[in-house]
Amino acid sequence: MQEVQQRETEKVILVGCQFTEDDDSFARSLDELASLVKTAKGTVVATVTQKRQKVEPSTYIGRGKVDEIITLIEEKQADTIVFNDELSPSQVRNMHVRTKVTIIDRTQLILDIFAARAQSREGKLQVELAQLSYLLPRLAGQGLALSRQGGGIGSKGPGETQLESDRRHIRRRMDEIKHQLEAVVGHRQRYRERRKQNEVLQIAIVGYTNAGKSTLLNRLTAADTLEENQLFATLDPTTRQFVLPSGLQVLLSDTVGFIQDLPTTLVAAFRSTLEELQHAHLLLHVVDSSNPDYLQHERTVRTLVEELGADKIPQLLVYNKADEQVADFFPTRTEDSVEVSAFDQEDVTELKHVIEEKLVEQLMPYRVMLSPDEGRLLARCKQETLRSVQQWDEAEERYEVSGYVSQHTALGQELRNRMKDEE
Known part of the structure; x- marks a missing residue:
């Protein structure tokens, strides 16, 4: 609780570079970054943007923008700068030397949120492994920025000690985590085999973060999963029994939410958890139809599902939040899709029947x-x-x-x- 209180006062400046002519997409990307900062208990006090043909190798943004940021730091008393992209170690070092404040990129911000959200032992280990994988190649470039301890954004470190100061210690810790995760993964595989022997049909919920996956899980199964209007409100996977209209019991699993440019270290670390998708008989792809960028969210999830090797599994597109749909909403396909509001009982009942119909197609x-x-x-x-x-x-x-x-x-x-x- 003390840590949360410390994090609530952190003042953040957002920095983004636009490399395309799509102004709307760039604006939505910055809005998403602001939501991530809010989820991490930070307060955005200013946003700095720049249109460029390519990244400035030394500082990511141009020299004039760096000077503008330095002025904003003094004016707004900002503690942290968050970039809407992944920075190289040298870019982090150079920006820190120029600004004298903590430099965080999009990847580290997402890792920080995951670290705060993880509840299970497996989730904490997976996040720590992802953090260390991200941190290891950046030891030489971060300098004083890594010596900061406490509750600020980006300092939700994988341990109490300064692991950053010792590469060998980090590698040794990574080996320990991998060994511990092997035991957890073995338990998960045995559990999966037992379910297979019991011939239980499995359904997995996938979707962009904050699409309403946990809410749907709760409405369909009477589970008590955390529901919040925040990004990555649910991190640890949840599996519950789900009774179809015919009376057949199946298993319904909620998975971690996806996001555009999800850090590769996180995808790798959570692969054992996300492998549940490959063993499902049906994927419920939940899309927030009230979000103006719902098409991009849908494409992002499809791409990640393909990367995980689960694209051959039948999918049902569930356009959630139908009562708040954007004005120009149009489903990408009318077949294998349904529009619902998770808070409308009639819609939930209809969804149960559609799920059963999709399962019947495979039987x-x-x-x-x-x-x-x-x-x-x-x-x-x-x-x-x-x-x-x-x-x-x-x-x-x-x-x-x-x-x-x-x-x-x-x-x-x-x-x-x-x-x-x-x-």
């Missing part, structure tokens, strides 16, 4: 006749398949059971063989 239809003494198989059909009919046939004195089942499961194979025998 094998079956129809079998079961005798009364086949109670075990009848129970499995009830628990592990999407049943559409179960009725007693007086003439046959057997149960007629039909529905849909995954043909890759043991039960699917058994029902397929059963249907062949009954032909």
Whole structure:
């Protein structure tokens, strides 16, 4: 709590360079950076922008803009400068020497937010590994900026000691973290194998940060996941049981939110967590349709899903916040998409039916006749398949059971063989 109070008073100057003619996209990118600073408990006191053909190698921005920033620092009593891009070690060093304040780039800001948000042991280890991977090549260039301890933006370091001063210590710590994560990943894989043996269908929620993924998870499953109008409100993955309208129980997982230019160190560190996507039967791609930049957000998530090797998994586009849609909203596709408001119960009910329909597309239809003494198989059909009919046939004195089942499961194979025998 003390740390949060310290962070609330930090005054930040935003710096961005525009290299294209797309003014709207650049403005939205700076707005997103301001939201990230707010999430990190900073206050934006000024924004400095510049149009350039290419980056200035030594300071990222031109000499005149550096002088303008120095004047703003004195005028606004700013503590930190946050750049809307990833800086090289020499650019960080040169800007710090010129301005005498802390220099943070977009990557380090996101890492800082993740460090503050991580709750689980695995999440904390993953963030620390990402921080150290980012920090290691920058040791020579950061100088006095790294000696600052406390609660400011960018100083949410991976430990109490100054790890930055000793490369060998950092590498040793990274090896320790990787070893600890291997044990956690092994546990996750065993849990995943157990779910596979239990033949449970899995659904994963993906989307841009603050698209409403956790809210949807809560409405669909009655989970108690944190809901906040902030970027990266939920960091640690959450998996809950989700009951489809047919009564079948499946697993629904919430994942960490994506963001444009998500640091590669974070993608690498969270790969074991994000691998859950590759084992899902359906991806719910949640898009905030009230955000003017929703198309870019949608493309960003698609690209990251492809990088994670999950692009072949069926997707359902869920355009959330339909009650606040932007005026010129138009879905990128009408098939495999639905517009909802997570706070409208009718919309949530409709979404459940659409999810079930999408899952049915991947399943094998079956129809079998079961005798009364086949109670075990009848129970499995009830628990592990999407049943559409179960009725007693007086003439046959057997149960007629039909529905849909995954043909890759043991039960699917058994029902397929059963249907062949009954032909």
